Amino acid sequence: MTKRIPLIARDLKQLYTVFLIVAIVLFAVCSYLTNFNVMTLIANGDAFWEFITEDFLPPALPKSSRIPGILSSVLVTLALAMSATTIAAILAFFVSLFGSEKVSPFPKAAKFVRGFATFLRNIPALVWAFILFSSLGIGTGVGFVALCITSFAFMVRAFVETMEDVSQDCVESLQAVGATFPQRVSQAILPSCLSGFLSWFLYCVEINIRASTIVGMVGGGGVGLTLFSYIKGFQYDIALSIILLIAVMVIVVDQVTGKLRKEILK
Amino acid sequence: MNLNSNETAFEINLKPAVAKRTARIPVKCKQKNRFIPVFLGTVAVLTILSLWYLEIDWGKMASRIPDVGEVFWDLAHLDFANMDLVFSSLVETISIAVLSLLYSLILGIIFGMLAAKNVFRIPVLSVVTQSFFTFLRAVPTPVWVLLMLVCLGMGPEAGVAGLCVHTTAFFTKSFAQSFENIPDETIEALEATGANRLSIFTNAILPAALPQIVAWAGMRLETNFSECAILGMVGAGGIGYVISNSLQGYDYGTAGVAILLVFLVAYCIERIFVRIKKKFS
Secondary structure, eight states: OOOOOOOSOHHHHHHHHHHHHHHHHHHHHHHHHHTOOHHHHHHTHHHHHHIIIIIISSOOOOOTTTHHHHHHHHHHHHHHHHHHHHHHHHHHHHHHHTTOTTTOSOGGGHHHHHHHHHHHHTSOHHHHHHHHHHHHOSSHHHHHHHHHHHHHHHHHHHHHHHHHHSOOHHHHHHHHTTOOHHHHIIIIIHHHHHHHHHHHHHHHHHHHHHHHHHHIIIIIOSHHHHHHHHHHTTOHHHHHHHHHHHHHHHHHHHHHHHHHHHHHTO | OOTTHHHHHOOOOOOHHHHHHHOOOOOOOOOOOTHHHHHHHHHHHHHHHHHHHHTOOHHHHHHTHHHHHHHHHHHHSOOOTTHHHHHHHHHHHHHHHHHHHHHHHHHHHHHHHHHOTTTSOOHHHHHHHHHHHHHHHHSOHHHHHHHHHHHHOSSHHHHHHHHHHHHHHHHHHHHHHHHHTSOHHHHHHHHHTTOOHHHHIIIIIHHHHHHHHHHHHHHHHHHHHHHHHHHGGGTOOSHHHHHHHHHHTTOHHHHHHHHHHHHHHHHHHHHHHHHHHHHHO
């Protein structure tokens, strides 16, 4: 047998072995619980390909009278994501000031602020949308509020982390000379963290473009609702063109935010 | 903006005349990035335009705010009568999330290998793979699940397959990135020994990228669980179906229990991976 040079340190190797075993056990347990089997999927392959080649491809354009409506629904989705993220960012900025022990004037309350944000964040946007639908009724406004809640909670966490990553020297020195809380925020936190905040804001816009499409599907309006109605109406070829439209929208937004982020972090 | 620049930006004004008059230390910080004010202005304008375009009926919403409180009050009255249903659908949701993660992990490594520029050194192959998966990634998961529901029928298969599409696309991109971060020297050293591309991959690139792969997988499990909790709402099974169904049937107690469980599981996953991440770094 040839001698081999170990490429991974022994303790690391043990760690990975543990991961592998955990993965295999999880795989076995989950497969058993859901009765999921790849083989049935492969056995169903013919039906799958038939669906793709006959119903799905090629993409068809909807009736020309519908096209302006679809484009305006794309605009609704974009507007929803944009406005919800901005409003959430403004709120999150003020709340996150109270979420960091080093900055907040009430350090003891910081934990509660963060806990509240964790609670809001760990419930998916769509669940919020459903809770709000049952009280506020279906509509764009509810989608707006649901997106606001999750992106608000996400940004509170991100902003607090940004503030804690940045050196606290200037905050402390300003405190030492007797600067008030608003002064500390505007002269120390804002200049040093603003670019970080904006970078997170852009990331959140990216997430929200997808999320607003999803929230739209269950009644928030926008391009998601249009897509949902075509899928429910078995017009898959038209649905494919709308999926392509959504993909283009998301990719363009990702490109734009990527460029902007580079500018901001310069 | 450089993060250290603000430390030097505090100019202490030592002119005696000024110090006598105001007795204040001016703490002026000069904004260096000219782009940020422009950006903020544009965002503000876009937001106002968006809000105007959406034409949300704020008055109607405000008038219904008391209802929101009522719904939350109802949700807080947890009803454990349907516990077995809630629990079994939660287990199903978690299993779907884990299964789709594991399958996509394997697929992601394979496609990541194809997409990385330094594994096979065929530029066309990596460009084609990258752009195909960029498209898959750009479309939200529920769309894929809806389509899978159509061709595979109800059940966990559609959920796993639909989630796999997006997760695999995500993994392909991030694994390809990790593979490309491997220093070229390692690969060249193995090339010099005459090893073929596949064994270079399994012996040099994959082991070096393992920590990142584990980190990505952990990050993705969080997302997958919350996505999976959503899927029920668009028609697939699982905990999302219980939530949307009981909310629509005014069975707020059961919905409250289900939402609470979703929160708890998501929170536990987050905590566990914060721990693991700390151990790794």
